[in-house]
Amino acid sequence: MPFRFILRPLRRSIVALPPALFTALICYSLPVLAQEAEAGEQLFQTHCARCHGILGEGGEGPSLKRPQLNHAPDDDALYSVITEGIPGTGMPGSWMLSPADGRQLVSYVRNLGQLPDEPMPGDPSAGEIVYNNAGNCASCHILNGIGEGIGPQLNGVGARRNSEYLRRSVTSPEVEQPKIVDRFRGTLNAFLTVRIVSERGTYEGMRINEDAFTVQMRDLAGDIYSFEKADLLSFEKAFGHSYMPGYGAVLTETQINDVVSYLMTLRD
Amino acid sequence: MKKINKMNVKFACSFILAIGTLHSVSTLADTTYEDHLADEANGADWLSYSGGYKSHRFSPLSQINTANVDQLKVMWAYQMQPTGISGAGLQETTPVVSDGIMYLTESPSSVTALDARSGNLLWHWSPDISNEVLNIGFPRINRGVALLDNNVYVATLDARLFALDARTGAVRWETQVADNSLGFSLTLAPLALDGKIIVGVSGAEAGVRAFLDAYDASSGQRLWRTFTVPEPGEPGSETWQGDDWETGGGSTWLTGSYDPELDLLYWTTGNPAPDWNGDLRPGDNLYTCSVIAFDPETGEMRWHFQYTPHDTHDWDANQIPVLVDGEFEGQQRKLLALANRNAFYYLLDRATGEFLLAEEYSYQTWAEGIDENGRPIVIPNTEPTREGVLVWPSLQGATNWFSPSYNPQTEQFFVANRRMGAIYFKADAEYQPGQPFLGGGEQALDGDQATGAILALDVMSGEQQWEFELLTPPWSGVMATSGGLVFGSSNEGQFFALDAATGDPLWNFNTGAHIRTNPMGFSIDDNQRVAIIGGQTLFVLGLE
Numbered sequence: 001m002p003f004r005f006i007l008r009p010l011r012r013s014i015v016a017l018p019p020a021l022f023t024a025l026i027c028y029s030l031p032v033l034a035q036e037a038e039a040g041e042q043l044f045q046t047h048c049a050r051c052h053g054i055l056g057e058g059g060e061g062p063s064l065k066r067p068q069l070n071h072a073p074d075d076d077a078l079y080s081v082i083t084e085g086i087p088g089t090g091m092p093g094s095w096m097l098s099p100a101d102g103r104q105l106v107s108y109v110r111n112l113g114q115l116p117d118e119p120m121p122g123d124p125s126a127g128e129i130v131y132n133n134a135g136n137c138a139s140c141h142i143l144n145g146i147g148e149g150i151g152p153q154l155n156g157v158g159a160r161r162n163s164e165y166l167r168r169s170v171t172s173p174e175v176e177q178p179k180i181v182d183r184f185r186g187t188l189n190a191f192l193t194v195r196i197v198s199e200r201g202t203y204e205g206m207r208i209n210e211d212a213f214t215v216q217m218r219d220l221a222g223d224i225y226s227f228e229k230a231d232l233l234s235f236e237k238a239f240g241h242s243y244m245p246g247y248g249a250v251l252t253e254t255q256i257n258d259v260v261s262y263l264m265t266l267r268d
Numbered sequence: 269m270k271k272i273n274k275m276n277v278k279f280a281c282s283f284i285l286a287i288g289t290l291h292s293v294s295t296l297a298d299t300t301y302e303d304h305l306a307d308e309a310n311g312a313d314w315l316s317y318s319g320g321y322k323s324h325r326f327s328p329l330s331q332i333n334t335a336n337v338d339q340l341k342v343m344w345a346y347q348m349q350p351t352g353i354s355g356a357g358l359q360e361t362t363p364v365v366s367d368g369i370m371y372l373t374e375s376p377s378s379v380t381a382l383d384a385r386s387g388n389l390l391w392h393w394s395p396d397i398s399n400e401v402l403n404i405g406f407p408r409i410n411r412g413v414a415l416l417d418n419n420v421y422v423a424t425l426d427a428r429l430f431a432l433d434a435r436t437g438a439v440r441w442e443t444q445v446a447d448n449s450l451g452f453s454l455t456l457a458p459l460a461l462d463g464k465i466i467v468g469v470s471g472a473e474a475g476v477r478a479f480l481d482a483y484d485a486s487s488g489q490r491l492w493r494t495f496t497v498p499e500p501g502e503p504g505s506e507t508w509q510g511d512d513w514e515t516g517g518g519s520t521w522l523t524g525s526y527d528p529e530l531d532l533l534y535w536t537t538g539n540p541a542p543d544w545n546g547d548l549r550p551g552d553n554l555y556t557c558s559v560i561a562f563d564p565e566t567g568e569m570r571w572h573f574q575y576t577p578h579d580t581h582d583w584d585a586n587q588i589p590v591l592v593d594g595e596f597e598g599q600q601r602k603l604l605a606l607a608n609r610n611a612f613y614y615l616l617d618r619a620t621g622e623f624l625l626a627e628e629y630s631y632q633t634w635a636e637g638i639d640e641n642g643r644p645i646v647i648p649n650t651e652p653t654r655e656g657v658l659v660w661p662s663l664q665g666a667t668n669w670f671s672p673s674y675n676p677q678t679e680q681f682f683v684a685n686r687r688m689g690a691i692y693f694k695a696d697a698e699y700q701p702g703q704p705f706l707g708g709g710e711q712a713l714d715g716d717q718a719t720g721a722i723l724a725l726d727v728m729s730g731e732q733q734w735e736f737e738l739l740t741p742p743w744s745g746v747m748a749t750s751g752g753l754v755f756g757s758s759n760e761g762q763f764f765a766l767d768a769a770t771g772d773p774l775w776n777f778n779t780g781a782h783i784r785t786n787p788m789g790f791s792i793d794d795n796q797r798v799a800i801i802g803g804q805t806l807f808v809l810g811l812e
Contacts, residue, residue, distance in 0.1 A: 186714025211760035
């Protein structure tokens with residue numbers, strides 16, 4: 001039962017209610033709420049946790065621990081998003097859900113949005129300085145239009161990822177590689193390291209796109225290449241490799257905490 | 269012969285020809301039963317979903333061949349017309365062509381007639397379908413029409429069957445096949461026999477009790493209905509307990525095949541309901557996940573073969589039953605070949621239903637093999653669980669509805685293969701009319717964790733001859749031709765031609781959008797054409 005601890009934040013949210021209301025809930029609704037939470041938890045694990053994280057904190061999909069969800073301003077819209085998906089994004093419709101299950105998931109996701117924000121592990125102001133100096137993050141990331149586009153753009157990353165994910169991305173980037181979810185192709189590594197050898201030379205970089213016949217890649221200088229697979233001498237995919245260095249050996253623990261905190265403030 | 273006969277009639281009655289137009293569209297859009305019988309040898313037309321009653325999806329044309337396929341060009345394209353019905357953006361139709369006119373469906377249930385020479389619109393018809401129509405367990409799609417005499421037949425998402433006038437698209441008759449509010453729906457291309465239109469239903473994910481129907485082609489009157497899940501007392505009812513049969517599934521959602529000599533109609537069936545919780549329906553659950561041979565006159569079952577008894581992975585047997593004649597183990601046999609969603613390729617004797625052979629054609633982890641009676645030797649602990657269990661293939665199967673192809677000249681069977689595992693979950697399920705009745709689900713190991721391929725198998729042994737790897741598991745079928753080619757396509761949008769002898773890629777074209785349908789072929793003015801739909805666009809290609 002690896003996901004059982006998911007109940008913990010829900011209980012915390014109940015405790016955070018005003019005392020009178022909390023008493024009323026204990027007398028009247030707690031068994032019902034607990035049942036709904038249990039059912040919602042199970043449904044969330046099956047249908048949502050893979051992308052949105054075990055605690056709804058985000059992963060391949062955005063964090064759901066937000067009172068306002070961009071595509072779901074109200075419960076009806078959230079129900080539609082859950083059952084029909086969001087066209088043009090990686091969010092699929094969960095057609096397997098019964099209406100009752102869909103409503104239970106709506107309730108569960110709304111509960112996630114009422115949870116308090118994660119505490120920041122450090123000082124975001126100091127983290128911004130780390131971002132721009134010791135970390136030199138803009139040499140590979142574009143944030144608010146500034147920087148180089150080698151790695152992923154970081155606008156809004158604090159709304160998409162939790163602190164644990166951000167920390168791993170800073171210290172062990174090969175573990176947390178951004179994915180792109182294609183409606184027809186499934187989950188693809190968005191920054192997959194590839195090594196391509198043709199008669200014209202050896203090329204290393206990140207896959208931009210691929211099909212059965214061709215592959216497109218971008219090297220660390222930002223140059224884009226397109227290859228016919230039939231012309232290649234070799235084509236290797238390095239799953240688990242990232243061009244981003246692990247900053248655990250470069251930054252102090254305090255600096256890491258600070259830059260994670262800064263990234264957590266990037267919510268727009 | 270057909271073409272000449274029609275042209276004679278046209279000369280007699282068409283003023284268009286009288287004024288000297290060299291390229292006329294047929295004014296007599298009749299497609300007779302005899303035309304259907306001759307369809308496999310007739311490369312000019314493509315009269316039914318699978319290109320003939322034997323469902324070979326094989327073009328006998330060779331003008332486009334291994335030597336010149338790299339010269340293929342788009343001759344014309346047709347952009348499909350949005351209906352305003354939400355969720356109807358996938359196109360899974362196979363166009364048919366009769367005497368210069370192409371008929372295709374557009375999601376969810378519209379029909380379009382085009383001049384096959386130019387792509388110009390002749391007529392377009394859309395039924396009045398509510399946006400609230402139920403489609404539980406499948407997208408809002410349609411796979412094509414049937415042609416017979418002067419009519420075009422289309423089955424609709426809200427479970428109706430229409431006969432349209434082939435020249436104008438005007439409605440000749442319509443009939444309500446089943447109740448959509450219970451989850452019944454029709455997405456398949458009907459099959460036209462001699463005076464009859466055969467249709468099956470979708471809906472097992474809503475817990476329907478499915479059936480196969482035959483309708484009088486000229487009046488729309490129902491001639492027979494045979495349920496695929498028996499009621500108590502009928503043969504096969506011993507494989508159900510209590511009232512489980514009432515919600516037993518067994519959908520008939522993909523077009524079948526027909527052997528006019530044996531006068532047997534072959535139709536495949538889908539999963540038992542609920543899909544993933546087998547505790548709620550103990551037993552083999554006949555006649556789900558099976559192929560059934562029907563008497564087309566009466567609808568009586570002559571024989572059946574169940575590929576996956578007591579299925580708990582949603583491995584419908586709704587794949588195309590391919591009718592093959594040839595020598596099997598030294599004896600001339602009438603065979604039925606099917607590459608099943610459960611990752612095994614099967615050969616049956618189609619006169620008797622006798623099991624002859626099963627061969628694993630795709631990686632799987634659920635069965636040690638198939639025993640001498642055709643029954644899988646199931647590996648323990650591969651059923652869905654509350655916690656989840658990892659099994660290959662995924663619920664979408666090692667292949668799915670998209671068509672295989674058979675080249676009778678080389679006895680090669682080609683199939684588009686999905687190579688993906690999934691974590692299967694079991695959940696509670698309670699039947700409520702018109703609601704999902706599923707009992708679980710899956711988390712698929714998709715994207716970079718999965719691949720796909722086009723496979724060539726020896727039809728008599730199921731042994732793989734070659735494979736052409738695809739980046740992701742395909743949702744589109746294949747068509748072989750006399751030109752030594754196999755046409756296929758990919759999620760990435762490529763329409764491509766492989767050398768049928770080796771699997772080597774000879775040509776590819778990026779349609780610019782995902783492809784989720786089958787290739788087909790025809791000729792116009794003796795010029796060979798191949799057609800495919802990418803996204804919302806139909807492309808017709810040929811040599812200049």
